[in-house]
Amino acid sequence: MKKSEILTCFQCGTCTGSCPSGRYTSLNVRRIIKDSIQKDISDELELWMCTTCYNCQERCPRGIKITDEILKLRSIAVKKGKVLPAHRAVCRYLIETGHAIPIDEMHISIREQIGLAEPETVHKYKKALNDVKTLLKSTGFDELIKE
8 A cells, every 4th residue: 555545544433433353452443554654563462453354444435445554564564573472373373284273173073963074175185285385485484474
């Protein structure tokens, strides 16, 4: 997003009022956008509370791509090595298993009991996990999430 687009924000609060995460956390989308203009917010915990539902972006009267900006700000934070421990854990699962939240035997059993097949993922196709690992390594993802 161009800085000039962010500068068109007139702080109406629609983004914050539309945010489901903001109802349960300290996330204030309007403040994140405002602060990102003035300073580096890579250390802000709230940056990671956005669930990327796009409510704010869809409802912004100025058409500012707010969620896209938050994702860019997160990318900047990650490049600086600023990733929350919980997010690092999810990333490690992704590298190890091919899933951010791997399916376990209990859930496979439950799926079978209700007539659902095992999900069509790398969990089912073990050879595909090597492809996922190769892809993540080739992008440098594994290096980005190292502590």
